Amino acid sequence: MNKIITIVVLLIVIGAGIFLYNDRKTNQDSRTITTDIETVRLENIVPSSAMSPTVKEFTVVGTNFSYEPKIITVKKGDTVKIIFKDNEGFHDLKISGYDVITERINAGSESSVQFVADKTGNFEYFCTVGNHRAQGMKGTLVVTE
Numbered sequence: 415m416n417k418i419i420t421i422v423v424l425l426i427v428i429g430a431g432i433f434l435y436n437d438r439k440t441n442q443d444s445r446t447i448t449t450d451i452e453t454v455r456l457e458n459i460v461p462s463s464a465m466s467p468t469v470k471e472f473t474v475v476g477t478n479f480s481y482e483p484k485i486i487t488v489k490k491g492d493t494v495k496i497i498f499k500d501n502e503g504f505h506d507l508k509i510s511g512y513d514v515i516t517e518r519i520n521a522g523s524e525s526s527v528q529f530v531a532d533k534t535g536n537f538e539y540f541c542t543v544g545n546h547r548a549q550g551m552k553g554t555l556v557v558t559e
């Protein structure tokens with residue numbers, strides 16, 4: 415008689431164990447699915463391009479009296495960073511048509527500017543010091559559609 419009661423109790427305990435185990439597993443599964451849906455929704459609301467804007471970076475080297483490179487090409491809407499590195503003399507870099515100008519710096523220094531290229535066209539960049547522009551210290555920023 416005692417043996418039968420023991421077996422019945424054992425079966426109940428095992429049964430309850432299996433039931434609880436399965437129940438917990440189901441809860442975990444549904445939690446995972448909910449998280450996936452939330453992730454997908456967040457990605458739809460915030461496009462990845464808005465979370466990490468791409469910066470197009472250029473280094474322009476200045477000497478007496480020219481820039482290298484002489485042409486910079488970007489696309490409309492690009493965030494552009496120009497690092498002006500002066501190797502010789504006292505210069506700056508101003509972009510005509512954009513409200514962009516670096517600091518005036520001496521050889522061995524650099525100054526950078528960052529802006530959004532929000533209009534298309536060809537824009538001359540040049541040095542505002544003395545008559546450097548007339549001596550050839552200029553280049554062209556090309557913003558394409």
Ligand SMILES: [Cu+2]
Binds near residue numbers: 504506541543546
């Ligand atoms: Cu100059």
